Amino acid sequence: MSNVNKLPNARRAPSPVVRCYLIVxxxxxxxxWAYIIYLALSVIIDQRASSSAYxxxxxxxxxxxxxxxxxxxxxxxxxxxxxxxxxSILRPYIPATHNSTFFALAPVQSLAALEIIHVLLGLVRxxxxxxxxxxxxxxxxxxxxxxxxxxxxxxxxxTTMILAWALTEVPRHAYYTLxxxxxxxxxxxxWIRYSTFYILYPIGAVSEALVMLTAWGLEDWxxxxxxxIWAPGLWVMYAHMMHMRRRVFGVNEGRKSREKPKDRAKAx
Numbered sequence: 035m036s037n038v039n040k041l042p043n044a045r046r047a048p049s050p051v052v053r054c055y056l057i058v059x060x061x062x063x064x065x066x067w068a069y070i071i072y073l074a075l076s077v078i079i080d081q082r083a084s085s086s087a088y089x090x091x092x093x094x095x096x097x098x099x100x101x102x103x104x105x106x107x108x109x110x111x112x113x114x115x116x117x118x119x120x121x122s123i124l125r126p127y128i129p130a131t132h133n134s135t136f137f138a139l140a141p142v143q144s145l146a147a148l149e150i151i152h153v154l155l156g157l158v159r160x161x162x163x164x165x166x167x168x169x170x171x172x173x174x175x176x177x178x179x180x181x182x183x184x185x186x187x188x189x190x191x192x193t194t195m196i197l198a199w200a201l202t203e204v205p206r207h208a209y210y211t212l213x214x215x216x217x218x219x220x221x222x223x224x225w226i227r228y229s230t231f232y233i234l235y236p237i238g239a240v241s242e243a244l245v246m247l248t249a250w251g252l253e254d255w256x257x258x259x260x261x262x263i264w265a266p267g268l269w270v271m272y273a274h275m276m277h278m279r280r281r282v283f284g285v286n287e288g289r290k291s292r293e294k295p296k297d298r299a300k301a302x
Contacts (some may be wrong), residue, residue, distance in 0.1 A: 037234045048214075052157055060147065063205035066142035067200040070135055074197055077131045117248035121189050128190035136180065136187075138294070139196055143176050166275050171197065175242055183249035191241045191248070198238030202231065228279040239268040 043203045050057065146169050153165050173196075180186050205227045212219045 048157065053214055056152075057211055059145075060211040060214065061208040063142070063145060064204050064211060066138065066145070067203040070133070070138050070142060070196060071200045071204065073135045073138060074131045074193060077129055077134050078193070117185070117189070117244075120191070120244065121248070124190040125188075128193050130188045131193045131196070132180070135196060138292040140176060140181070143172055143199075147173065151199065161274070164271060165201055167270060171242070175245060179246055179249055186245055186248050189245060189248050191244045193239035194237060195245055198234045198241060202234050202238070205230070206281065224282065228275070228282050231272070231275045235268060235272055 047053075149160070149165055150162075150169055153160050154161050171180075180192065186192060205223060209219055209223055209227045212223070
């Protein structure tokens with residue numbers, strides 16, 4: 035699932051400093067998510083990523099407090115039969131990619147927490163509720179579930195989840211990088227940014243919920259409650275993106291659909 039990172043109101047353009055900052059933020063985010071796609075695909079096609087790039091970037095995650103949650107509770111090791119069965123079915127087709135991608139996923143997804151601050155400071159006009167839902171749900175998964183529960187590391191659903199995230203985020207951040215930089219955004223990139231969510235959102239939401247279910251422990255009921263809100267949360271994000279897509283594409287399409295046959299003939 036992905037929130038919308040819209041530009042400030044056209045009547046009040048961002049200052050040069052803010053614009054430069056947002057360009058750098060979106061460009062770095064797009065590059066980070068693209069690198070995650072590369073790492074995941076390199077595992078899927080049975081090819082190792084460049085060792086030099088891996089060795090250069092892997093130490094970055096050491097600066098992130100990867101054990102914040104475990105300071106307050108012991109490391110859980112629970113799993114369940116449903117998760118084991120599902121994993122055994124999917125693993126021949128979708129490999130686990132945690133060992134090759136988490137070192138990059140952790141800092142890239144954590145960087146997205148700045149998007150909430152952007153909204154609060156008025157740097158962008160994204161709706162706060164959808165931004166909070168998007169960012170907080172992913173941070174819970176990255177730090178509260180994946181980093182904390184080792185059994186999730188071997189799940190193919192981790193792979194489908196991060197690919198759904200990355201394939202959503204690369205076009206989104208690339209779109210806003212070009213828009214903020216003043217370059218023309220290609221129509222194909224606009225179409226991808228406002229159309230692929232139809233497929234990627236359900237894949238991402240289902241994968242997220244099932245990844246959570248692979249980590250049953252002392253907090254079973256809490257996690258069950260979180261999973262229960264995934265469906266309405268998906269609908270909120272889905273409806274928001276459909277609204278945004280209509281705003282981008284729907285004006286001319288709606289006008290054509292409302293024209294009477296005679297009007298169309300006259301226009302021709």
